[in-house]
Amino acid sequence: MTTRPAAQPPERLRLLPSRLLTRTAAQVQRLVAEGLGEYRTHHYALMAAAAELGPASQAALGQACGMDRSDVVAALDDLTVRGLVRRALDPADRRRNTVVLTGDGERALHxxxxxxxxxxxxxxxxxxxxxxxxxxxxxxxxxxxxxxAE
Amino acid sequence: MTTRPAAQPPERLRLLPSRLLTRTAAQVQRLVAEGLGEYRTHHYALMAAAAELGPASQAALGQACGMDRSDVVAALDDLTVRGLVRRALDPADRRRNTVVLTGDGERALHxxxxxxxxxxxxxxxxxxxxxxxxxxxxxxxxxxxxxxAE
DNA sequence: GCCAACTGTTGGCGTCGCCAACGAATTCGT
DNA sequence: ACGAATTCGTTGGCGACGCCAACAGTTGGC
Incomplete structure (x- = not known):
């Protein structure tokens, strides 16, 4: 018989607040991911932002959700393919895309x-x-x- | 002048406990990563486990730290290269590697x-x-x- | 002796956050 | 008014972290 390896985490880690925080966050995040099913947190965040901000640029949505521009692009690509969101060039500022939730998008968000x-x-x-x-x-x-602290 | 885009997160996200948890964890994790400098959390965890468990197999260390076997291998590779840890075949069970902290390893851990x-x-x-x-x-x-809940 | 289980290793996948570079478009400074 | 700086969307890439599958070598139970 081998010595039961005592699965307990080392003392320094077991009591480390930062570790407690990150590990608990990971556990909860896993539950959220399961709950969102076919969607990811990015998708939900962007749809929520689009719903509350109304028509907005990708930059505005990204800033509101605290996510990087490039990640906004990718997530909006997904949502566009699924028909939950529409991108349209902003005629007032042709650098921008105006993003709006579709009817399906609102239903999905709810x-x-x-x-x-x-x-x-x-x-x-x-x-x-x-x-x-x-x-x-x-x-x-x-x-x-x-x-x-920015 | 463009409308100030109101960087505030959407209401649903701002008050969402799971989001608060994961984002705060990410902020703290970032601080930890900076503090650890040239090391990653995996390295610290394994060294701590090795110090407290004494000579132990990789499986035991991984179980103690709650990390996957394959990640243990990679992290121990790093530590071995830096001379902070030594791997030796366990003569009593030749499947196992006995892992021990070196003197440098103990100093680094402190x-x-x-x-x-x-x-x-x-x-x-x-x-x-x-x-x-x-x-x-x-x-x-x-x-x-x-x-x-396993 | 055989089959099941364990160990280390390799290789791979997905999420998440971030950064660099680029072209097009706009705004700012003077 | 015109050049410089900035903004915007996009592409492509990187690192950390968690996880899973497969495989060969080894050991244990029966």
């Missing part, structure tokens, strides 16, 4: 909204509603601090 | 310990010590819940 909300429930099930609020608040403050 | 601790300070600076404890606790519970 569907995803439901799936995403359902995932949030499952993701934080060990926490009470109060605790979820506390967690969100703490994360928001850390997030904001690092975001402000 | 150096990294310091850098990592310093990063933890900076990462969560907007939180009081109490709040950091609360955050760690909440994350640990969520993490444990999803980990137990």
């Amino acid at each position: 569907e995803l909204d439901a799936r995403v909300q359902e995932v949030q429930q499952r993701a934080f099930v060990p926490l009470t509603p109060d605790e979820r609020g506390v967690l969100a608040d703490l994360l928001a403050r850390v997030n904001r601090h690092h975001a402000e | 150096e990294l310990d310091a850098r990592v601790q310093e990063v933890q300070q900076r990462a969560f600076v907007p939180l009081t010590p109490d709040e950091r404890g609360v955050l760690a606790d909440l994350l640990a519970r969520v993490n444990r819940h999803h980990a137990e």
Whole structure:
């Protein structure tokens, strides 16, 4: 018999806040990905931004979602192929594409909204509603601090 | 003048707990990566595991760190080249490699310990010590819940 | 002795975030 | 008004991270 290798993570890692944060994020992210099914987080983010901003340039959408221009292009390509989004040259500024959600796009977005909300429930099930609020608040403050530093 | 595009994220995303979690994790992860400099999280994790477990097989190290066997191989290759770790065939079980930290490895690990601790300070600076404890606790519970579900 | 399981290794895949370069178009500075 | 700087979309690429499949060598159970 070989010595049971003690699957426990090393002490330094087990208690490391940054590791706890990134690993938990990965777990939750996995749930989200499953929930989104055929879509990725980029797709959902862009559709949400398009819905709330109305007709907007790709740059505006990317900035709103905090994603790189090149990634916006790729994700919008996907959404265009699926007919969820339309790109049109902005006549007022011919560098820009005006992006709008189609009817199918709005329907898909609502569907995803439901799936995403359902995932949030499952993701934080060990926490009470109060605790979820506390967690969100703490994360928001850390997030904001690092975001402000550009 | 073009309409200021309002860089604010869409409402649905701004308040989405899973997004808050993953984005904050990414910010902190970036700090960690900077702190580790020439090393990656895999390297630090494996060295920590090797230090705490003593001579161990790659499988044991990988299991302890929660990483895939193939990723263990790659990371140990790096560490071996840098002379921080030694691989030796286990005479008792010739399938296994016994992995041990070298003197240089121990020194490097201590150096990294310091850098990592310093990063933890900076990462969560907007939180009081109490709040950091609360955050760690909440994350640990969520993490444990999803980990137990295998 | 045989079959199942484990070990290390190679090679590959997908997501995510990021960066560089480019041409076309627009805005700014003077 | 005109050249310089900037913006926009696009393409192509990179690194980190997590994961999976296959394979040969080895070991264990039965």
